[in-house]
Amino acid sequence: MDRSQSRRDFLAAGLALPAVASASRSSNSAEPAPQAPTRTSSGSAGSALQFRTLGKTGMRVTTVGFGCMITSDPTVITRAADMGINYFDTSRGYQGGQNERMVGAALGARRKDIFLASKCDHKTPEGILAELDTSLKELGTGHLDVWHLHGKSTPADIPDDLLEAQRKAKQQGKIRFIGVSTHNLPAIVDRVIEAKIEVVQVPFAFTSDASYQPAIEKLHQAGLGLIAMKVMANARRRGAPQPQRPANFAPAALKWAIRNPAIATAVPSMTDIDQLEQNLAVMSQRFTDADAKILSARLEEVGPYFCRMCGHCAGQCPKGLPVSDMVRFVMYADGYGQFPLGREHFRNMSAEHQQVRCGDCEICAVKCPNGVQVVQQLMRAQELFA
Amino acid sequence: MIRVLCGLGLSACVMAAADSPAAAPTCNLVPGWTQDGAARYYTTDNLFEYMDGNSEGYFSYNFQDMHGVTCKQGRTTFVIDISDMGDPDDAYGWFSDVRDLRQPAYKVGMGGQIVPRRLVFAKGKYYVEIAANPEGDYTAALKQWAAALDKLVPGTSTAPAAISWFATEKLQTLKLAPQSVLGLRELKRGYVAQYDYGKAFVVLEDTPSSAAAVMKQLRERFGETTPAKVGDDAFLTTDKYLGRLCFALKGRYVAGYAITADGMDPAALSAQLVGKLD
Numbered sequence: 218m219d220r221s222q223s224r225r226d227f228l229a230a231g232l233a234l235p236a237v238a239s240a241s242r243s244s245n246s247a248e249p250a251p252q253a254p255t256r257t258s259s260g261s262a263g264s265a266l267q268f269r270t271l272g273k274t275g276m277r278v279t280t281v282g283f284g285c286m287i288t289s290d291p292t293v294i295t296r297a298a299d300m301g302i303n304y305f306d307t308s309r310g311y312q313g314g315q316n317e318r319m320v321g322a323a324l325g326a327r328r329k330d331i332f333l334a335s336k337c338d339h340k341t342p343e344g345i346l347a348e349l350d351t352s353l354k355e356l357g358t359g360h361l362d363v364w365h366l367h368g369k370s371t372p373a374d375i376p377d378d379l380l381e382a383q384r385k386a387k388q389q390g391k392i393r394f395i396g397v398s399t400h401n402l403p404a405i406v407d408r409v410i411e412a413k414i415e416v417v418q419v420p421f422a423f424t425s426d427a428s429y430q431p432a433i434e435k436l437h438q439a440g441l442g443l444i445a446m447k448v449m450a451n452a453r454r455r456g457a458p459q460p461q462r463p464a465n466f467a468p469a470a471l472k473w474a475i476r477n478p479a480i481a482t483a484v485p486s487m488t489d490i491d492q493l494e495q496n497l498a499v500m501s502q503r504f505t506d507a508d509a510k511i512l513s514a515r516l517e518e519v520g521p522y523f524c525r526m527c528g529h530c531a532g533q534c535p536k537g538l539p540v541s542d543m544v545r546f547v548m549y550a551d552g553y554g555q556f557p558l559g560r561e562h563f564r565n566m567s568a569e570h571q572q573v574r575c576g577d578c579e580i581c582a583v584k585c586p587n588g589v590q591v592v593q594q595l596m597r598a599q600e601l602f603a
Numbered sequence: 604m605i606r607v608l609c610g611l612g613l614s615a616c617v618m619a620a621a622d623s624p625a626a627a628p629t630c631n632l633v634p635g636w637t638q639d640g641a642a643r644y645y646t647t648d649n650l651f652e653y654m655d656g657n658s659e660g661y662f663s664y665n666f667q668d669m670h671g672v673t674c675k676q677g678r679t680t681f682v683i684d685i686s687d688m689g690d691p692d693d694a695y696g697w698f699s700d701v702r703d704l705r706q707p708a709y710k711v712g713m714g715g716q717i718v719p720r721r722l723v724f725a726k727g728k729y730y731v732e733i734a735a736n737p738e739g740d741y742t743a744a745l746k747q748w749a750a751a752l753d754k755l756v757p758g759t760s761t762a763p764a765a766i767s768w769f770a771t772e773k774l775q776t777l778k779l780a781p782q783s784v785l786g787l788r789e790l791k792r793g794y795v796a797q798y799d800y801g802k803a804f805v806v807l808e809d810t811p812s813s814a815a816a817v818m819k820q821l822r823e824r825f826g827e828t829t830p831a832k833v834g835d836d837a838f839l840t841t842d843k844y845l846g847r848l849c850f851a852l853k854g855r856y857v858a859g860y861a862i863t864a865d866g867m868d869p870a871a872l873s874a875q876l877v878g879k880l881d
Contacts, residue, residue, distance in 0.1 A: 284656075286656050286657075286659050286660065287659050287660055287663050287781075289700075289778065289780040289781065289782070289783070289784075289795070290780065290783065290784070290785050290786040290795075292785070292786050292844040292845055292862075293783075293786035295844055296786070296844050308655075308656060308657065310654070310655075310657045311656065311657055311660060312657075312660050312700050312701055313660075313700070313701025313702070313703075313723065313732075314701070314703070315700065315701060315702075315703065316660075336656075338655075347738075367655055367656075368651075368654075368655030368656070370652075398655065398656075400651065400652070400655070446656070486659060488782050488783040488786070489782070489783035489786045489787060489788045490786050490787065490788070491788045492783075492788075545648070
């Protein structure tokens with residue numbers, strides 16, 4: 218398969234997933250859930266709210282939710298709830314544990330009208346159950362609607378005993394649905410289905426590797442609820458300084474994520490009223506050719522720098538170079554001024570690999586499907602560290 | 604600066620790295636502890652691999668990189684991390700965001716706090732944290748580590764001057780908001796103090812003229828305003844969520860009060876606050 222072509226398709230059009238679970242499904246929980254009155258209703262700012270069902274949970278969530286992670290002023294959260302956004306995401310660990318308290322205070326009496334999700338970080342059943350009790354206390358609520366195991370990257374990160382603890386919390390009425398958040402969906406997709414997890418929160422942006430598409434489709438077909446995070450793809454934090462994003466980039470990126478019918482809601486971070494109003498408006502806007510152009514241009518800009526860690530380059534070099542690792546070593550030196558660290562990693566490679574000089578090859582066999590300038594990066598590593 | 608130098612070539616990059624020694628914790632800083640596993644190093648590129656979404660909070664406060672190590676004594680482990688936040692203002696800002704003002708302060712660096720399983724403090728451009736495991740009260744050991752890390756970490760132990768602007772009585776929280784103070788994009792970055800009678804804020808602009816421009820934008824946002832005699836320029840307004848507000852200009856500062864309780868005068872409170880600004 219031509220992955221380059223595949224990526225372009227992914228951005229431009231490849232979002233047509235089977236419309237599984239489009240109708241509201243009944244919840245497993247006996248507790249009443251906030252009800253969205255209609256599929257489309259009007260927020261207080263006059264924007265049309267759009268709702269989707271979060272997998273088999275039956276929760277009717279606004280297609281744009283609220284990521285509370287870096288919100289510093291609680292009135293923005295309060296305002297969002299009043300304007301109609303009904304899905305709010307936080308975590309026990311955000312802001313050193315202070316975020317949940319702020320979110321709880323901001324939502325106050327509105328709690329009954331919204332869905333609330335949080336996450337836990339401990340690695341033992343006792344640890345996560347203790348975290349849950351703290352979350353409930355700080356958020357000032359009797360239950361969470363979704364409770365995620367936070368940031369799980371491999372099947373081994375989702376052991377049976379943690380799942381059992383989640384089920385216990387569900388039986389006790391402290392949570393309604395069990396979830397997991399991940400930065401490596403393809404690696405855990407089968408485990409998530411096997412473990413009967415109900416909701417998955419996943420980075421999903423226009424820069425997402427094409428391998429995410431089948432994984433998302435598989436989960437959607439299995440009836441899991443999917444939540445998109447990191448929808449703005451903060452490429453500027455990866456590697457060399459990046460060009461500034463245009464003003465209309467954020468709405469385009471958010472529209473791209475929520476146009477996928479498998480994504481029930483996205484939870485972009487919001488810090489001010491203008492962002493809130495802009496994101497609220499996105500719910501009722503179509504993804505246009507102009508949006509696609511903005512995102513395509515952005516992909517072109519970040520492509521040379523943005524290693525997406527897709528693993529496609531693994532094994533491509535006939536001399537066995539660990540390509541993505543070497544790109545990272547260069548980033549340590551050139552991107553972050555950590556030359557000794559880059560050199561240390563380089564010198565931990567085998568002696569054979571350290572002696573390879575890419576200039577000796579006439580043509581490089583390594584092709585990055587995402588346009589990273591691999592040859593230049595490898596030669597830069599050899600120039601710097603060898 | 605280092606990034607710029609590195610872009611000019613290898614020799615400059617090596618020089619810059621050598622000129623900027625990182626504060627990296629080691630387990631032998633306190634007798635009786637041994638290292639458990641490899642030392643950690645994270646940059647803006649991969650911090651999320653260590654702490655997932657919580658990394659966004661660090662990024663908001665100008666995170667540069669983090670050196671960490673896990674130290675063990677018997678069954679006890681201390682996860683120790685030192686983050687370079689670029690400058691003392693951001694290091695203190697991140698500390699101000701994560702500390703729990705319901706708990707007592709601990710005197711270390713520019714400001715610190717010890718709770719039974721956690722130490723956090725800011726010193727110079729560094730933010731230092733220890734998480735202890737398993738459950739228990741590790742206050743005594745955390746104090747030992749606080750002293751050792753205080754010696755290791757370079758930089759000032761004087762808190763930002765902004766802290767002295769805010770009254771301490773009835774103070775609930777005092778934080779550096781890294782962006783959009785009060786949720787208003789016009790107020791880019793500043794300190795916010797929550798009292799039971801209102802919310803005080805101070806935003807520092809680059810120049811008096813840019814501060815005046817912010818005041819103009821705020822007037823446009825709120826529409827109906829009433830002039831007030833505070834600082835160089837001031838006005839009163841109301842908002843459904845921000846309550847009764849006063850915005851005041853003094854030199855490069857835009858300061859004031861929001862969500863002012865009934866019976867309190869936002870202009871008078873703002874006048875007291877503005878009077879303390881440099």
